[in-house]
Amino acid sequence: MTDPKSFSPLVAVTADVRDADGYRWHAASETYVKAVLTGAGGIPVIVPSLGDALDIEALLARVDGVLVTGSRSNVHPALYGAAVDARTEPYDPARDSTTLPLIRAAIRNGVPLLAICRGQQELNVALGGTLASEIQDLPGRDDHRSPASEIQEERFAIRHPVEIVPGGCFARILDRDTIAVNSLHRQAIGQLAEGLDIEAVAADGTIEAVSVRDAPGFAVGVQWHPEYWVTTDAPSARLFRAFGEAMRARAAAQTQRVAAE
Known part of the structure; x- marks a missing residue:
């Protein structure tokens, strides 16, 4: 039987395509793969963005979780x-066709x-929602872009609050009403996909976190970047820990089913 404490889940990490x-490279930022390792206790495996050539069902039969990364x-x-x-450029159609x-x-x-x-934007689009572009130019919206800096710690600095929706899965995971997050985006969820629930919002109404309603497993998205501060920021650590716990629980349940057959 799988020991949840010692089990290291295998995590599929999505890749950008860059020339x-x-x-032609299929790559993911080191911050994501390190967060899988240190925050979720998992083993990251970067999945190439090969579209229809990739057997997704075979991939999912071999991994314990999926991390959909951010990207430029x-x-x-x-x-x-x-x-x-x-x-709204640049685009990455090879990634879209895979993720x-x-x-x-x-x-x-x-x-x-x-x-x-x-990744949250892809989640919304995958389930039938839309995106709003250049939200800093929309009436009543704040500027969610990163500060102009070549220093990553400044670009990824935690700088604005989000309100956690009471009674949702994020309220349980984070055990807080409000947290502070970083912000590095020009796009955000426009029309929310029918199958998603809002889990957190910014002061200007930007949807900052979602969960998949009635999903058979852990399935959430965030607009901010918890991977960057996973070792020093408590909410970021809690989110990745919850991801790791969900993967371990699923693996243990599968092991029990096999043993009972």
């Missing part, structure tokens, strides 16, 4: 019924899912 040095790129507007606009079906399959199969920043 550099004459090669944005979801292609055509995927949520919007027009292409140079302000959207991966998200839907992970939810369907009850594989624990944590979606961060672009």
Whole structure:
């Protein structure tokens, strides 16, 4: 039987596609893979964005969780019924063709899912929602972009509060009414997908966290970046710990089912 305390879950981490040095790279930022290791106690495995060539069901049969990362790129507007606009570039269609079906399959199969920043936006689009672009230009909205700096600690600094929705899964995970988060985005959820519940909001109404309603497993998204401060910020640590616990609980349940057969 799987020992939840010693088990290290295998976590699929989504990849951006970048062209550099004459090669096409499938890569994820080190902050995400380290957060899987230190925050969730898992083993990160970067999944290439190969679209239909990737057997997603076979992948999900071999991993214990899915982390959908943030990125400088944005979801292609055509995927949520919007027009292409140079302000929303760059795009990463290879990633879109992989992450959207991966998200839907992970939810369907009850594989624990944590979606961060672009990941939350992908989660909303995957379930039929839309995105709002350049939200800092919208009436009544704050500027959620990162400060102009070459120092990552300044760009990822925790700087604004979000209100946690009472009675939701984030209220249970974080055990707080309000937390402070970082903010590095120009896009956000527009029309909320029908299958999502709001878990946290910023003062200007920006949806900061969501959960998948009636999901068979842990399935949440956040607009902020908990991976960056997972070792020093308590709410960030709690979120990744909850992700790890969900993966261990699922693995233990699967082991028990197999033993009972």
